[in-house]
Amino acid sequence: MCGVVGIRRFDGAPVDPELLAEMGRRLHHRGPDAHGVWCSGSVGFAHTRLSIIDLEGSAQPMAGAGEHTHIAFNGEILNYRELRAQLDYPFTTSGDTEVLLAVYQRYGAAGVARLRGQFAYAIHDARTGETHLFRDRLGILPLYYWAxxxxxxxxSEIKALLPVLDSPRVxxxxxxxxLAHRSVPAPYTFLTGVRKVPQGHHLVVxxxxTLRIEPFWTLPSAQETLRVxxxxxxxxxxDALRASVRDALVADVPVGAYLSGGVDSSLICALVAKQRNGEGLHTFSAAFGDERVDETQWARLAAGIVGSDHHETIITPENFRDDWARLSWHRDAPLSEPADIAVFRLAELARAHVKVVLSGEGSDELFAGYPKYRYARATRAAGALPSGALRRLEQSxxxxxAKLSIALRAISEPSYAERMRGWFAPFSSHERARLLGGPPHRSVLEPYRDGTGDTLRRMLYADVHTWLADNLLERGDRMSMAASLELRPPFLDHRVAELAFRLPSSVKVRGGVTKWIVKELARQHLPAGLIDRPKVGFKVPLDTWFRGGLREMAFDLLIGPSSFVGSTFDAxxxxxxxxxxxxxxxxxxxxxxTLLSLEVWHRELRANTGA
Incomplete structure (x- = not known):
C-alpha cells in the first residue's frame, strides 16, 4: 500500500510543491520506502511508497507515455500481468502502476472495470483537463477529498488534508x-466539508x-440469483476463493497471514498452504489474557495443520492506555472497536516478519456469519411489537x-431500516436523540433501504455498504498502515463478492447454521471441532477492564470538566x-x-489542529 495526495486549483494559481510535500509527509507511515512530488501549473500530486511490486522501479507520481497523463496510485492490481500482455504500450517498468496508465490510454476511465485488486488512485489527463479518482469496488482502500x-x-487519509483546510471543524x-454505526458512513466524515469517495465509485474533477461522482460497479441484484x-x-x-488467494499472493516481498483460529482465517491459511505446497508461510495471532475470549489453542491447531511458522502477541490494558491516542490520530476518527488496538499490535508483530499479510475480513458480511443473520426475518416482522415495552424490558x-439487550434495542426501533441498523448500533435512535438533544438533521439509511430480495439478502447488502466499508475495512487499512504493513482480504476479491450475492440465502444460513457455505468448504481442509465451535470473534475483555485498570480513565475522560462528550451529550x-x-x-x-473513543479522538484533533 501507499499514500496518495493531490491538489487542483481552479483560480489559476500554481500548486505549491512544498504544500504537497507537507501533505505527503503526513502519510510517511503508509509509504516509508520512497517519496515523490509532481506539479504542473494548477495541478499536483504527491506519493509515499511501500514497495511491494517492482521494488527498484515504478517511482511515483508517474507520467504516462507522451507525458499527457500522470498518476498517483495506492494499492495492488493483482491481474496486472494479464493486462500488460493485452496492451500495446511502450512499458518502461515491470510494475502495476504503469499498467494503470496503459489501461487508461487504451480504454479511458471505463478501464477501471478490467482491474482486479484493491486500489485508490488519481489520474490527471492534460488533454481533457479532467482529473479522475477511483476507489476499489468494496472499499478496501480509502480516498478522501475536500472541495x-x-x-x-x-x-489517502484525512490528516493529509489538514494543511489545506481553512479551519477544521467537527x-x-x-x-x-x-452513535448509530460506530463510524461515519460514506460520503460523510467527522470533519465538515471533508468527504470520502464511496466504495466502487469514480469521481471526475x-x-x-465541477465534480461528478458515480458508481462504476454495484453488487448483483436479486434478479441475478443462481439456481444451484x-x-x-x-x-x-x-473455485472463486482459490483464484482470489492465488492472486493475493502476487508480490515481490514475503506474504504472511493472520490466523485467529476462526473458520475464515484458518480457511485462507489452508488455501495459501495448498498454493505454496506448505512452504514459507508465517501466521500471526493475538490473545488478551482472558480465557473467555482466548482462541490461541485453535490458532495453534490450525497453524499445525497448515504447517506455518506461527507467532503470537498478548494484548493488555496497558496497551490500550499507551496506544489509544496515537491510533486515534492514525484512524482520523474515534476507534470504532476495541479490537482496533489489538489489530495494530498484531500488524506490528507481522511487520517484523513480512510486508504483506492476508486476512479473513469480509466473509461474515458476504456469507452471513454473525448470529444476527438468523433473525433477519424477525427483524422485519418486529415492527408489530410495542417498542416502548421492549425498551423498558431492555433497561431492566x-x-x-448483554446479548439480549442488543437484540431488544434492535427490534424496538421504529422502522425496518432502523431495526437492521440497530443490531450493530451502540445506542438506539431513542437514546441518540436523548443524548444529543434531538433527532438527526440528515439520514444515512439509504443502504438499509436500497437492498433487494429476501430479508437476509437485504441485511447483507446494508452491512457490506456500511459496517464493512466504513468500519472494518477502515480499521484494517489504518491499523495495518500504522505499522507500514499491507493488508489483503481474499474474501473481498470482487469475483467472490459477486458470487456471494448471486448465491441463494439458503446456502448462507442453513438449518440455523450461519455461514454454512464457508464452513462446508472449510471441512475439506480443517477438523470439525474448529469449524463447529461457537463464534468468538476478535473480542477484547473490556467489561472487566472497565471495572478494573481502565475504570478511573473512563470516569475522568467522560465526566471531567474538559470533556467534549460531557459538554456535548447529556452528562x-x-x-x-x-x-x-x-x-x-x-x-x-x-x-x-464508543463514548471514550469519541473523547480520545477529539482531544487528539484539538491538540493537532486547535479545533
Missing part, C-alpha cells in the same frame, strides 16, 4: 451517525471546478443479559452508564467504549 470554489484536494451531524444445489454452491465458492436486564445519562457498569448491574462496555 471549494477555489481548490480541490484529495488524500461535523456535529456526524455524531448521530457515529473538471477545470471549471447447495453442494454445487460450495464448489463455486471453492442485568449485566449477564447525566453518561454518568448513569458509567455507574451502572462499575457497579456490575449492567454490561455497558460497548457504549462506554
Amino acid at each position: 471549494t470554489d477555489r481548490v480541490f484536494a484529495f488524500a 461535523d456535529t451531524a456526524s455524531l448521530h451517525d457515529f 473538471r477545470a471549471d471546478g 444445489a447447495p453442494r454445487e454452491a460450495v464448489g463455486l465458492l471453492d 436486564l442485568p449485566a449477564r443479559g 447525566a445519562a453518561v454518568r448513569r452508564l458509567l455507574d451502572a457498569h462499575a457497579a456490575g448491574t449492567r454490561d455497558e462496555q460497548p457504549r462506554i467504549w
Whole structure:
C-alpha cells in the first residue's frame, strides 16, 4: 500500500510543491520506502511508497507515455500481468502502476472495470483537463477529498488534508451517525466539508471546478440469483476463493497471514498452504489474557495443520492506555472497536516478519456469519411489537443479559431500516436523540433501504455498504498502515463478492447454521471441532477492564470538566452508564467504549489542529 495526495486549483494559481510535500509527509507511515512530488501549473500530486511490486522501479507520481497523463496510485492490481500482455504500450517498468496508465490510454476511465485488486488512485489527463479518482469496488482502500470554489484536494487519509483546510471543524451531524454505526458512513466524515469517495465509485474533477461522482460497479441484484444445489454452491465458492488467494499472493516481498483460529482465517491459511505446497508461510495471532475470549489453542491447531511458522502477541490494558491516542490520530476518527488496538499490535508483530499479510475480513458480511443473520426475518416482522415495552424490558436486564439487550434495542426501533441498523448500533435512535438533544438533521439509511430480495439478502447488502466499508475495512487499512504493513482480504476479491450475492440465502444460513457455505468448504481442509465451535470473534475483555485498570480513565475522560462528550451529550445519562457498569448491574462496555473513543479522538484533533 501507499499514500496518495493531490491538489487542483481552479483560480489559476500554481500548486505549491512544498504544500504537497507537507501533505505527503503526513502519510510517511503508509509509504516509508520512497517519496515523490509532481506539479504542473494548477495541478499536483504527491506519493509515499511501500514497495511491494517492482521494488527498484515504478517511482511515483508517474507520467504516462507522451507525458499527457500522470498518476498517483495506492494499492495492488493483482491481474496486472494479464493486462500488460493485452496492451500495446511502450512499458518502461515491470510494475502495476504503469499498467494503470496503459489501461487508461487504451480504454479511458471505463478501464477501471478490467482491474482486479484493491486500489485508490488519481489520474490527471492534460488533454481533457479532467482529473479522475477511483476507489476499489468494496472499499478496501480509502480516498478522501475536500472541495471549494477555489481548490480541490484529495488524500489517502484525512490528516493529509489538514494543511489545506481553512479551519477544521467537527461535523456535529456526524455524531448521530457515529452513535448509530460506530463510524461515519460514506460520503460523510467527522470533519465538515471533508468527504470520502464511496466504495466502487469514480469521481471526475473538471477545470471549471465541477465534480461528478458515480458508481462504476454495484453488487448483483436479486434478479441475478443462481439456481444451484447447495453442494454445487460450495464448489463455486471453492473455485472463486482459490483464484482470489492465488492472486493475493502476487508480490515481490514475503506474504504472511493472520490466523485467529476462526473458520475464515484458518480457511485462507489452508488455501495459501495448498498454493505454496506448505512452504514459507508465517501466521500471526493475538490473545488478551482472558480465557473467555482466548482462541490461541485453535490458532495453534490450525497453524499445525497448515504447517506455518506461527507467532503470537498478548494484548493488555496497558496497551490500550499507551496506544489509544496515537491510533486515534492514525484512524482520523474515534476507534470504532476495541479490537482496533489489538489489530495494530498484531500488524506490528507481522511487520517484523513480512510486508504483506492476508486476512479473513469480509466473509461474515458476504456469507452471513454473525448470529444476527438468523433473525433477519424477525427483524422485519418486529415492527408489530410495542417498542416502548421492549425498551423498558431492555433497561431492566442485568449485566449477564448483554446479548439480549442488543437484540431488544434492535427490534424496538421504529422502522425496518432502523431495526437492521440497530443490531450493530451502540445506542438506539431513542437514546441518540436523548443524548444529543434531538433527532438527526440528515439520514444515512439509504443502504438499509436500497437492498433487494429476501430479508437476509437485504441485511447483507446494508452491512457490506456500511459496517464493512466504513468500519472494518477502515480499521484494517489504518491499523495495518500504522505499522507500514499491507493488508489483503481474499474474501473481498470482487469475483467472490459477486458470487456471494448471486448465491441463494439458503446456502448462507442453513438449518440455523450461519455461514454454512464457508464452513462446508472449510471441512475439506480443517477438523470439525474448529469449524463447529461457537463464534468468538476478535473480542477484547473490556467489561472487566472497565471495572478494573481502565475504570478511573473512563470516569475522568467522560465526566471531567474538559470533556467534549460531557459538554456535548447529556452528562447525566453518561454518568448513569458509567455507574451502572462499575457497579456490575449492567454490561455497558460497548457504549462506554464508543463514548471514550469519541473523547480520545477529539482531544487528539484539538491538540493537532486547535479545533
